[in-house]
Amino acid sequence: MQEQERNIRYNAYVEAKIAKTHAWPSLFNSFWVGGLICTLGQLCNDLILLWFPSVSTQSAWAYTLIILIFLASFLTGLGVFDKIGAFAGAGTIVPITGFSNSITSPALEFKNEGIIFGMCAKMFIIAGPVIVSGTVSSMIVGLIYLFV
Amino acid sequence: MNEWYVYLIVFATGGLVCFLGQVLIIKTKMTSARILVTFVVLGVVLEAVGIFQPISDFCKAGINVPIIGFGASLARGAISAVKSTGILGIFTGGLTATAGGIAAAIFFAFVFGIIFKARTKKL
Amino acid sequence: MERKRENQTVFFDNKPKIIGHYSIVGPKEGKGNLRKYFSEIEEKDDFFGQKTYEKAERVMIERALDGAIKSANAKYSDVHLFMAGDLLNQIISSSYAARSFDIPYVGVFGACSTMVEGLALSACLVDGGHFDTIACATSSHFSTAERQFRFPLELGNQRPPTSQWTVTGSGADIISIKGNGPIITCATFGKVTDYGISDVNNMGAAMAPAAMNTLIAHFKDTNTSPKDYDLILSGDLGKLGSEILIDLMEEQGYKLGLNYKDCGQIIYKRNQDVLMGGSGCGCSATVFNSIIMKKLMSGELKKVLFMATGALLSTTSSQQGDTVPGIAHAVVIEGVKK
Structure with a gap:
């Protein structure tokens, strides 16, 4: 009991002791890098529609996302993405680029443990939860719509 | 003139979504996996209650490029498949709609995983 | 002979000495404040010529032990025990490094306190007269620690402001009852x-x-x-x-x-x-x-x-x-x- 009190006190003390870092620079960076990536996506989308008028809007979006996924994956392989990410934070994590990076980075990382149990198995250590939670929640939505 | 206006909106709204993500990271010490999960589920919910489409019409890439759009596609796929094929749609709808993105991410990760090697952070 | 101990502290009467020491570090540490003091700096390649970071860490321990024995002007046969530990699961860096030496080995684990743990235990064993000369070493590598404890290296995330940077480096000491040193x-x-x-x-x-x-x-x-x-x-x-x-x-x-x-x-x-x-x-x-x-x-x-x-x-x-x-x-x- 006494220990618990001591721990709570210590945690509060540590929390207060942590130097307040200025959040504004990182918030600003995440804003403009994130905005830029989205603008790049819009540009891709518009160009696809312009050059290939036969493509449907839905497919144009799919192509756009695939292009962004490719770029993020490629930059990850070159070892550039983690530097951009360290600078922009959520600015690169929240767009689809973050999803792509979260699959490519463990693939690179665990290559040494073999292709099957290293690369292929560990590819989803971060993206796995995203796919699982997205799929399950969308299935729940589908279930609801079945009865509505 | 109109075109530039669209890009401005995309930049502002897309930036805002990422800004909110950064606020979450700073305030809650969330790791990137949790951030991604939160935003995907948010996208599913937005689509399910039917307000994603109007937002998307206004923000365009500003909401579709962030992982929220991925969640919305999952939900949209599930909903439309349920309407057309019934119960089977619950299982096939979501992943069918997002198959392109997931397959691309896996494929590129595999290819670049073979080609490149992980390096120490040099900050 | 009576041994002195006071609660948590043991006293050494027979003067165990550190007769040899060696430090080896990676490129980032080499650019730091202590550049001119390290025994060996790997300037560019933090793989230390190996295929994986785990193997690189082993090489660091091997080189550190080798250097420490040389700096003590001793031979491998003079060292009676090798005591080492590191951060990786099942302290593989130390144990695998010990594989290349013909010296009895004890693995110790105290996370980042391993260096002092090794010095203290070695001093006890030497002071107690069980061994004349003991080598103790420890190591860590930024990239092995990062991939074990945190995230893939290429993941684009920000490091939390309270986090620290794992040092790529290894240090070894030779503790002996004979010879000169601290x-x-x-x-x-x-x-x-x-x-x-x-x-x-x-x-x-x-x-x-x-x-x-x-x-x-x-x-x-x-x-x-x-x-x-x-x-x-x-x-x-x-x-x-x-x-x-x-x-x-x-x-x-x-x-x-x-x-x-x-x-x-x-x-x-x-x-x-x-x-x-x-x-x-x-x-x-x-x-x-x-x-x-x-x-x-x-x-x-x-x-x-x-x-x-x-x-x-x-x-x-x-x-x-x-x-x-x-x-x-x-x-x-x-x-x-x-």
Whole structure:
């Protein structure tokens, strides 16, 4: 009991002791890098529609996302993405680029443990939860719509 | 003139979504996996209650490029498949709609995983 | 013969000495404050010519041990025991490195406190007359630690502001009853202390209470106070952790003054973007086996209290939401008298 009190006190003390870092620079960076990536996506989308008028809007979006996924994956392989990410934070994590990076980075990382149990198995250590939670929640939505 | 206006909106709204993500990271010490999960589920919910489409019409890439759009596609796929094929749609709808993105991410990760090697952070 | 022990502290009457030492570091550490003190700096390749980072870490230990034995002007056959530990699961770096030597081996684990743990245990065994000469070593590698404890290297995330940078480096010492060198006079073994910190990115705060416990036990057992030492050196508390330690000690009535330093804070330069400073087994090992040992040998430092702290967590315990227990061991080393 006494220990618990001591721990709570210590945690509060540590929390207060942590130097307040200025959040504004990182918030600003995440804003403009994130905005830029989205603008790049819009540009891709518009160009696809312009050059290939036969493509449907839905497919144009799919192509756009695939292009962004490719770029993020490629930059990850070159070892550039983690530097951009360290600078922009959520600015690169929240767009689809973050999803792509979260699959490519463990693939690179665990290559040494073999292709099957290293690369292929560990590819989803971060993206796995995203796919699982997205799929399950969308299935729940589908279930609801079945009865509505 | 109109075109530039669209890009401005995309930049502002897309930036805002990422800004909110950064606020979450700073305030809650969330790791990137949790951030991604939160935003995907948010996208599913937005689509399910039917307000994603109007937002998307206004923000365009500003909401579709962030992982929220991925969640919305999952939900949209599930909903439309349920309407057309019934119960089977619950299982096939979501992943069918997002198959392109997931397959691309896996494929590129595999290819670049073979080609490149992980390096120490040099900050 | 009677052995002296006071609570947590053991005293060595037979003067176990550090007769050889060696430190090897990676490129980033080589650019830091202690550049001119390290025995060996790998300037470019943090793979150390190997295929994986894990193998690179083994090579560091092998080179450190080899260098330490050479610096003691000894032969491999003179070393009767090799004691080593590191951060990786099942301390593979140490055990695999020991594979290449024809020396009996004991693996020790004390997380980042391993260097002092090794020095203290070696001194006990040498002082007790069981072994004449023991080699002890430890290592850590940024990239192996990062991939075991945190995220893939290429993941584009930001490091939390309280996090520390694992030192790529290895240090080794030869402790012997014969020969000349700084003398280990006593060692204080610490208790595992947990003040309920669960943030794995805030190791300094998790380990500071353990450091406080060990320091206080040491001062009480030896009847000394902080000003009796030329230098009180903590392992890898980092900026935040050492500030907390100073506060905690003041609460207990001990004032840590200018003679208190933290390895994690001195190894890197300010502009190297390491946030709270260095950490890992290699942090205390390389700092001690470079600048501190040189100053002890030259007599510039006469009495050093060297305490390294460790966070005894695993990825499993932290994923299950457990708090981070800390440990700290300390040794007193007296410099060569001129």
